[in-house]
Each structure stands twice: as structure tokens, then as C-alpha cells.
Amino acid sequence: xxxxxxxTSALNLHRVLGLGSSQTSWAMLHRYRDVMVxxxxxxxxxxxxxxxxxxxxxxxxxxx
Numbered sequence: 063x064x065x066x067x068x069x070t071s072a073l074n075l076h077r078v079l080g081l082g083s084s085q086t087s088w089a090m091l092h093r094y095r096d097v098m099v100x101x102x103x104x105x106x107x108x109x110x111x112x113x114x115x116x117x118x119x120x121x122x123x124x125x126x
Contacts, residue, residue: 076087 070091072084072088072091075081075091076084079087079090081087081090
């Protein structure tokens with residue numbers, strides 16, 4: 063789940079783990095997503111890099 067830029071699908075999880083049914087992989091995927099959420103986590107601030115994109119922080123100087 064963490065190595066894919068566009069998240070992962072239950073079907074991909076099914077293939078990678080070799081699970082018996084796609085329903086099992088769907089249920090596992092939703093459980094994984096639930097436990098990754100931490101309600102008390104601090105919000106990101108400053109310059110944050112994600113998927114090769116920068117957002118936040120100060121303005122960059124224009125290139126001439």
C-alpha cells in the first residue's frame with residue numbers, strides 16, 4: 063500500500079498476497095486503512111513533499 067503512488071486496490075492486494083477471495087482482500091484493505099488513521103496526529107506544516115509534489119511553505123523564486 064505504501065509503495066504505490068496511487069494507493070492500492072483490493073484486487074492488487076488479492077494478487078500480491080495470493081488470498082482466496084477478493085472479498086477477503088477488500089475486508090483486509092479496509093481494516094488496514096482504518097488502523098492507519100490516527101485522530102490525534104498533528105497536522106502537517108511547512109514544506110511537505112508527497113508524490114514528487116511540493117505544497118505549502120514559501121514562494122519559490124521564478125527562474126529566468
